[in-house]
Amino acid sequence: MGILEVKGVNKRFGGLQALGDVNLSVKENSVHAIIGPNGAGKSTLLNVLVGKLIPDTGSVMFDGKSVLGRAPYEINQMGISRVFQTPEIFGDLTVLENMLIPCFAKRDGAFEMNAITSVLSQRDVIEKAEHMLEEMNMADKQHMHAAALSRGDKRRLEIGMCLSQEPRLLLLDEPTAGMARADTNNTIDLLKQINEERNITIVIIEHDMHVVFSLADRITVLAQGSPLVEDDPQNIRGNPLVREAYLGEKA
Amino acid sequence: MLGMNKNDTTMLLLVAVLTMLAPFILNPFPTESGWAQFNAGYPDLMQRFVIFGIFAIGFNILFGLTGYLSFGHAAFLGIGSYSAVWMFKLLSMNVIPAILLSVAMAGVFALVIGYISLRRSGIYFSILTLAFAQMSFNLAYSVLTPITNGETGLQLTLNDPRILGLSQTADGSIPVTSLFGLEMRSTFEMVLGPWAFQFNVGYYLSALVLLAAFYLSIRIFRSPFGLMLRAVKSNQQRMNYTGLNTRPYTLAAFVISGMYAGLAGGLLASMDPLAGAERMQWTASGEVVLMTILGGAGTLIGPVLGAGFIKYFENIFSKINENVLHGWFGALPDGLEDLLVTLVYPFVGKGWHMTLGILFVLVVVFLPGGLVEGGQRIAAWLRRKKAGKNTPTSTIEPAE
Numbered sequence: 001m002g003i004l005e006v007k008g009v010n011k012r013f014g015g016l017q018a019l020g021d022v023n024l025s026v027k028e029n030s031v032h033a034i035i036g037p038n039g040a041g042k043s044t045l046l047n048v049l050v051g052k053l054i055p056d057t058g059s060v061m062f063d064g065k066s067v068l069g070r071a072p073y074e075i076n077q078m079g080i081s082r083v084f085q086t087p088e089i090f091g092d093l094t095v096l097e098n099m100l101i102p103c104f105a106k107r108d109g110a111f112e113m114n115a116i117t118s119v120l121s122q123r124d125v126i127e128k129a130e131h132m133l134e135e136m137n138m139a140d141k142q143h144m145h146a147a148a149l150s151r152g153d154k155r156r157l158e159i160g161m162c163l164s165q166e167p168r169l170l171l172l173d174e175p176t177a178g179m180a181r182a183d184t185n186n187t188i189d190l191l192k193q194i195n196e197e198r199n200i201t202i203v204i205i206e207h208d209m210h211v212v213f214s215l216a217d218r219i220t221v222l223a224q225g226s227p228l229v230e231d232d233p234q235n236i237r238g239n240p241l242v243r244e245a246y247l248g249e250k251a
Numbered sequence: 252m253l254g255m256n257k258n259d260t261t262m263l264l265l266v267a268v269l270t271m272l273a274p275f276i277l278n279p280f281p282t283e284s285g286w287a288q289f290n291a292g293y294p295d296l297m298q299r300f301v302i303f304g305i306f307a308i309g310f311n312i313l314f315g316l317t318g319y320l321s322f323g324h325a326a327f328l329g330i331g332s333y334s335a336v337w338m339f340k341l342l343s344m345n346v347i348p349a350i351l352l353s354v355a356m357a358g359v360f361a362l363v364i365g366y367i368s369l370r371r372s373g374i375y376f377s378i379l380t381l382a383f384a385q386m387s388f389n390l391a392y393s394v395l396t397p398i399t400n401g402e403t404g405l406q407l408t409l410n411d412p413r414i415l416g417l418s419q420t421a422d423g424s425i426p427v428t429s430l431f432g433l434e435m436r437s438t439f440e441m442v443l444g445p446w447a448f449q450f451n452v453g454y455y456l457s458a459l460v461l462l463a464a465f466y467l468s469i470r471i472f473r474s475p476f477g478l479m480l481r482a483v484k485s486n487q488q489r490m491n492y493t494g495l496n497t498r499p500y501t502l503a504a505f506v507i508s509g510m511y512a513g514l515a516g517g518l519l520a521s522m523d524p525l526a527g528a529e530r531m532q533w534t535a536s537g538e539v540v541l542m543t544i545l546g547g548a549g550t551l552i553g554p555v556l557g558a559g560f561i562k563y564f565e566n567i568f569s570k571i572n573e574n575v576l577h578g579w580f581g582a583l584p585d586g587l588e589d590l591l592v593t594l595v596y597p598f599v600g601k602g603w604h605m606t607l608g609i610l611f612v613l614v615v616v617f618l619p620g621g622l623v624e625g626g627q628r629i630a631a632w633l634r635r636k637k638a639g640k641n642t643p644t645s646t647i648e649p650a651e
Contacts, residue, residue, distance in 0.1 A: 050492065071491070071496070072491040072492055073490075073491050073492075073493075073494050073495055073496050073497075076491075076492055076493060076494035077494040081492070082492050084488075084492075088486060088488055088489040088492070089486065089489060090481075090482050090485040090486050090489060091485055091486065092481065092484065092485040093478075093481060093482065093485055097478060097481075100475075100478065101478065101479070101482050101490075101493060101495070102493045102494075104475050104478070104479070105493050105494040105495050106494075108475075109494075110494060110495055110496040111495070111496050111499040111500065112475070112476075113476060113503060114474055114475040114476050115470070115471050115474045115476035115477070115503075115507075116470050116471075116474060117254075117474055117475070118254055118255075118470070118473045118474060119473060119474060119475055119477075119478055120256075120473075121254070122475065125475075161489075161493065165493065165494060
C-alpha cells in the first residue's frame with residue numbers, strides 16, 4: 001500500500017474525457033513524477049488530489065483515508081500541501097507574515113478566533129517562521145513585500161510555506177516552469193533535500209526531462225487522460241511507447 | 252503600553268487628546284464673529300463625529316482587512332437604534348442596557364445576513380448585502396410598523412410601560428436618557444472671553460466608547476486573527492491550500508463590524524431617543540463606504556478622519572445659503588458679487604454633495620490611500636526638506 005492510492009478515477013468535462021480510469025500508487029518517501037504531453041490530464045489529476053475537483057467515479061485514498069468530498073483546507077490539514085505552477089503567495093503581506101500564516105495554521109488548525117493577543121507575542125510561531133526563512137536563505141528579505149520578490153524567491157517562499165506545515169505529501173505543478181537553468185538546479189537540490197532529510201513524499205508534474213530524471217524514483221506517463229505506463233526512470237527512458245507518445249520529439 | 256507597540260500607542264493617545272479636547276478644537280472662532288458658522292463644537296455635531304467614527308471603524312474591520320465591500324451596513328445601525336429605543340420604552344432610561352441590546356441584536360442579524368451573503372464574494376457579496384439592507388429598510392418602513400412605527404419613526408411617548416422608571420416625570424414630560432442619573436443632554440457651558448465652549452455628557456460618553464472601540468480595533472488589526480483577515484484579502488486560494496477555512500474568518504469579521512454598527516446605532520438613539528427607517532437606507536450604507544475610503548481603508552485612523560470630514564461637510568457646508576454668500580461678497584461691486592455668488596452657490600448649501608463628490612473623486616484618483624496617505628506624503632516631504640537642510644549635498648533617494 002502506498003501513501004497515496006488513486007483507483008479507477010474518471011473525470012469528464014462535457015464531451016471531453018479528461019481522466020479515464022487513472023490508477024496511481026505513490027510509495028511513501030518516494031519522488032513520483034507524472035509526465036505527459038499537454039492536455040494529458042496532469043493538472044486535472046492534481047486538482048482531484050487536492051479536492052478542487054471531484055471525480056465522476058473512482059477513489060483517492062491518502063494514508064488509508066478517502067480525500068473525496070473534503071474541502072481543500074481539510075485535505076491540506078490531513079497532510080497534503082500544494083505548490084502551484086505560478087507561485088501562490090500573499091503578495092500584499094511581508095515575507096515574514098507569509099511564513100507566519102502556515103505556522104499558525106499548523107498550530108491552531110483551520111480556524112481560531114485569536115483576536116486580542118498580538119502576533120508579536122506568539123513567540124513560538126514567530127521563531128518557527130524565522131527558522132524556516134533562514135533555511136530557505138530568505139532571512140534578509142523578511143520585511144520585504146512578497147509581491148516584490150523575484151520569481152525564484154517567490155517559489156522558494158511558497159515551498160517554505162508548505163514545508164512549515166510539516167506535510168507528509170508535497171504536490172508540485174511544474175515548479176521550474178519559466179526558470180533559468182541555475183534556478184532550476186537550485187530547485188532540484190532543494191527538492192532532493194526535502195525528500196531525503198524531511199522524509200516528505202513528493203508528487204511532481206514536470207515538462208523538463210532534466211528535472212524529472214534528476215529527481216524521480218518512479219514515473220507515470222499520462223496520455224489522453226489515461227496512464228500509458230508506470231515504471232522506473234531507466235525503463236521509461238528506453239520505453240518505445242513513451243518515446244512515441246511523448247519523448248519522441250525531444251529525443 | 253496596553254499590549255501595543257509605540258506607534259499604535261501614539262495613535263491612540265492622539266485620538267484620545269483630539270476627542271477629549273474637541274469642544275476647544277472644533278470651536279476656534281469667537282461666538283459673535285462672522286466665522287462662527289464654521290464652528291463645529293456644539294454637542295449634536297460632536298456626538299455625530301464620534302458615533303459615525305465608531306461606525307466607520309467597525310466597517311473598516313470588514314472592508315479594510317478582508318476587502319469584502321458591504322453595501323448594507325446601515326441596516327445594523329438601524330437595528331441598533333430600534334433596539335435601543337425599545338429598551339428605553341420598556342425597561343429604563345439608562346443607556347447601558349439599551350446599548351447592550353443594540354450590540355447584541357445587530358450581532359444576531361449580522362450573523363444571519365453574513366452567513367448567507369458570504370457564500371459569494373466580490374460584487375455578488377456587495378449586491379447581497381445591499382439587497383438585505385433594502386429589505387430591512389422596506390420592512391421597517393411598512394410591514395413591521397407595529398415594531399418600527401413605520402414612516403413616523405419610533406419615539407418615546409407619555410405612556411410607555413417603563414419597568415424600571417416612570418412613564419412620565421412629575422411635570423408631565425417624557426423622561427430623558429441618562430447614565431445612572433447623569434443626563435445625556437446636560438451641557439456645561441464655559442464662557443472664555445468672546446468664546447463659548449460646550450461640554451456635553453452625551454458627547455463625552457460617546458467619545459469614551461469611541462476610544463474603547465478604537466483600542467479594540469488596534470488589537471484586532473495586530474492579532475493573528477487580523478493577519479488572517481488580511482490574508483483573505485490577499486489570496487484566498489493560498490488560504491484554502493494552507494489548511495485555513497476562510498468562511499468563519501470572514502463571518503467573524505462581518506459580525507464584529509455589524510456589532511460596531513449596532514453600537515453606533517444604540518449610541519445615536521441614546522443621544523436622541525428616536526429611530527427612523529431612513530437610518531437604514533442605502534444612502535446611509537453608502538456614506539460609511541465613503542467615510543472609510545476617503546479616510547483610508549485598511550488604516551487604523553483613516554475611518555475616524557473620514558467620518559469627521561464627511562459629517563463636517565454635511566452639517567457646516569450645507570448651512571451656507573445664498574444670504575450668507577451675499578454677506579461674504581457684499582463688499583464687492585454688485586455685478587461681481589452676483590457672479591461670484593452664482594459660481595459658488597452650486598457647491599454649498601444644498602449643493603454640498605457636489606463638493607463632497609468632487610473631493611471624493613480627487614482623493615480616489617490622486618490619493619488612493621485616502622487622507623492618511625495624504626498625511627504620510629506631507630510628513631515624508633517635510634522629512635526630506637529637513638534632511639535636505641542638514642546635509643547640503645544631494646542624496647539619491649531609493650526609488651520606492
